[in-house]
Amino acid sequence: MNEIEIKQKIRFSTVAAAIDLTPKAFRNWLQRYELHLSSDYRTRGWTEFTVGDVAVLALTRELVSWGVGVEAANEFAYVVVMKKAKPLFHYRNTPAAALLQLFSGYVICLHAPDDAEGPRLILDPDLEGYCPGNFKSALWVNVHHVVNEAFARLASRTEDEATA
Numbered sequence: 822m823n824e825i826e827i828k829q830k831i832r833f834s835t836v837a838a839a840i841d842l843t844p845k846a847f848r849n850w851l852q853r854y855e856l857h858l859s860s861d862y863r864t865r866g867w868t869e870f871t872v873g874d875v876a877v878l879a880l881t882r883e884l885v886s887w888g889v890g891v892e893a894a895n896e897f898a899y900v901v902v903m904k905k906a907k908p909l910f911h912y913r914n915t916p917a918a919a920l921l922q923l924f925s926g927y928v929i930c931l932h933a934p935d936d937a938e939g940p941r942l943i944l945d946p947d948l949e950g951y952c953p954g955n956f957k958s959a960l961w962v963n964v965h966h967v968v969n970e971a972f973a974r975l976a977s978r979t980e981d982e983a984t985a
Contacts, residue, residue, distance in 0.1 A: 830869040831975065839875050839975035840882045854891050856881075857899035859910050872917045872972070873910055876924075877902045879971030880964060887960050889931070889940060897942045901929055901964060904944055917972050924965040932959040 831839075837847040850856060851868075859873030870878075877898045884894035905923045909915045930943040930951060940960070943951050 833868045836870045839971045840878045876968045883967045927964040
């Protein structure tokens, strides 16, 4: 993908479009659930988000689309993004391209072991010795692909706003 040009402060409706969620559903998420994001989006006058927030929300949305509850999906997404990208969030204006590069080739897995109440997140399936044959089902998510799609929608939306 070409260099992504994205504003550092991203408005509510733009984030909803980037994560392919209706504004009504996104507002519902924000009001009903305690979402974990990379920034403290609630303390600013306007509700503004960062590219890190978009990465967390895009991954949350992907997991929800596979049947994971919003709160659990958001917790998993937050852990995934923070594990890879937390050092970048110490900088004021983290470039989307730098964040996206961290997720290159990164795949996570969710599975439901027989003795657990819900899905278990496996951050590095190869390193953790995960064997797919040990479980009835598992969900594999290409984090780079999910975040890349959200950033592409975000860049497209940002370009549309700039030309309007």
